[in-house]
Amino acid sequence: MGLAAQGYSWFPGRWRRSANPDVLHTRLMGKRAVGLRGPAAVNFFYDEDHVRRHGAIPEPVQGTLFGHGAIHTLDGIDHRNRKMMFVSVLKDARQVGQLAERVGRAWDDAVPEWAGQPSIVLFDESARVITKAVCEWAGVPVTDVAGTAADLTALVDGFATAGRRHWRARKARGRLERWLTGLIEQARRSPDDSVLSQVASLTETDGRRLEPKRAAVELLNIIRPTVAVSWFVTFAGHALHRWPEVRDRLRDGDLAYAVAFAHELRRFYPFAPFVGGVAVQESFFQDERIPKGAMVLLDIYGQNHDERLWPEPYRFDPDRFLGREPGRDELIAQGGGDPRAGHRCPGEDVTLAILATLAVRLARLDFTVPEQDLTISLRRIPALPRSRMMLAVSGAQEVSGRATAEVAAADGEPIG
Ligand code: HEM
Numbered sequence: 001m002g003l004a005a006q007g008y009s010w011f012p013g014r015w016r017r018s019a020n021p022d023v024l025h026t027r028l029m030g031k032r033a034v035g036l037r038g039p040a041a042v043n044f045f046y047d048e049d050h051v052r053r054h055g056a057i058p059e060p061v062q063g064t065l066f067g068h069g070a071i072h073t074l075d076g077i078d079h080r081n082r083k084m085m086f087v088s089v090l091k092d093a094r095q096v097g098q099l100a101e102r103v104g105r106a107w108d109d110a111v112p113e114w115a116g117q118p119s120i121v122l123f124d125e126s127a128r129v130i131t132k133a134v135c136e137w138a139g140v141p142v143t144d145v146a147g148t149a150a151d152l153t154a155l156v157d158g159f160a161t162a163g164r165r166h167w168r169a170r171k172a173r174g175r176l177e178r179w180l181t182g183l184i185e186q187a188r189r190s191p192d193d194s195v196l197s198q199v200a201s202l203t204e205t206d207g208r209r210l211e212p213k214r215a216a217v218e219l220l221n222i223i224r225p226t227v228a229v230s231w232f233v234t235f236a237g238h239a240l241h242r243w244p245e246v247r248d249r250l251r252d253g254d255l256a257y258a259v260a261f262a263h264e265l266r267r268f269y270p271f272a273p274f275v276g277g278v279a280v281q282e283s284f285f286q287d288e289r290i291p292k293g294a295m296v297l298l299d300i301y302g303q304n305h306d307e308r309l310w311p312e313p314y315r316f317d318p319d320r321f322l323g324r325e326p327g328r329d330e331l332i333a334q335g336g337g338d339p340r341a342g343h344r345c346p347g348e349d350v351t352l353a354i355l356a357t358l359a360v361r362l363a364r365l366d367f368t369v370p371e372q373d374l375t376i377s378l379r380r381i382p383a384l385p386r387s388r389m390m391l392a393v394s395g396a397q398e399v400s401g402r403a404t405a406e407v408a409a410a411d412g413e414p415i416g
Pocket residue numbers: 071072073083086090221222223225226228229230232271272275333334335336342343344345346347348350351
């Protein structure tokens with residue numbers, strides 16, 4: 001109840017009352033729960049002898065955000081077997097570069113249309129740009145880009161709430177899974193080297209091919225979170241408006257600054273609140289007892305705003321990442337640990353490449369910000385500026401040559 005009412009502020013309120021700054025005891029959905037934060041806690045949390053995922057993710061989250069039987073719910077060898085495909089596609093710098101390049105092109109194609117309208121909603125438009133690009137990149141033919149983008153963002157928008165947004169997400173999942181199951185079956189009949197075909201050829205640990213519907217769930221677990229980067233693109237619009245000096249520096253297209261900006265977006269703005277699992281056995285972290293069967297929650301938002309790791313955590317400051325890559329278990333916007341072995345998000349390179357590419361373009365866009373409600377409520381999960389960032393676009397600055405961020409990505413250089 002507290003979580004539903006307080007959203008991202010639920011954990012901070014509890015940390016203030018906790019005797020231990022890295023461990024707290026609470027209840028979630030009637031179950032005993034232990035909250036953790038800090039790099040040492042990340043290490044503890046991602047050890048499968050301590051925490052497992054099977055049975056940890058509530059049905060309403062599976063029925064909307066992840067899909068039933070998704071990689072997020074697997075443990076041990078089954079998880080590592082499934083993870084190999086995600087890592088081989090999403091950690092391949094050439095693949096990441098090609099995706100970022102397509103996103104950049106789709107954005108450039110859309111700018112003249114935006115300039116012809118009184119105003120646009122950055123959240124909706126960036127979701128459409130990314131949907132078009134990621135579907136082309138994955139080999140997924142899409143005719144209704146706007147409708148597909150709306151369904152994909154609905155999955156994320158409705159996972160943590162009851163009521164209308166939640167039912168809209170469930171319906172969207174039904175439509176998307178039916179559509180992609182058909183494409184998986186087709187790809188099995190005529191395989192090629194597309195991402196779609198690679199997902200279609202996924203096998204269970206015993207060598208059997210995944211049920212087509214299950215493969216569709218995993219295809220969606222590539223496409224849906226890529227489109228979710230539009231949350232951060234919207235936050236980028238918010239940041240450029242609030243801190244115009246950042247916009248001036250981004251315009252130069254300097255890769256190091258664009259990546260630092262992307263890291264700071266992921267740290268500063270609220271998106272994934274926490275990740276959770278179930279305690280496999282009784283264990284102890286910093287002498288605090290974690291009983292078998294308790295929910296264990298890693299507080300992402302709390303760790304990303306912990307002043308012991310981030311001086312002045314509520315100041316937006318990309319410079320904190322200039323000349324310094326975040327330590328593996330410090331910035332955990334997309335989980336922690338080793339993405340190849342554990343559940344850490346395999347999409348961080350994709351996220352950074354898309355953000356670096358679009359942040360520079362956004363900074364070079366000629367726009368004004370009309371009167372609107374830019375409040376970001378920490379009670380709403382996932383958070384977003386209330387009016388979803390309206391912009392009145394008049395065109396884009398002509399620049400000779402591409403931004404270094406994009407060149408690096410397209411050349412297959414690892415980003416971030
Ligand atoms: C929008 C930015 C993103 C955020 C905030 C985000 C966040 C996360 C988080 C918090 C997790 C869970 C980590 C854990 O369970 O320990 C995760 C897992 C995952 N993410 Fe992302 N992600 C993003 C983008 C992406 C992208 C672009 C992709 C794919 C192209 C992706 C694919 C996945 C997959 C497949 C998993 C499951 C990994 C596993 O269970 O082993 N994500 N993400």
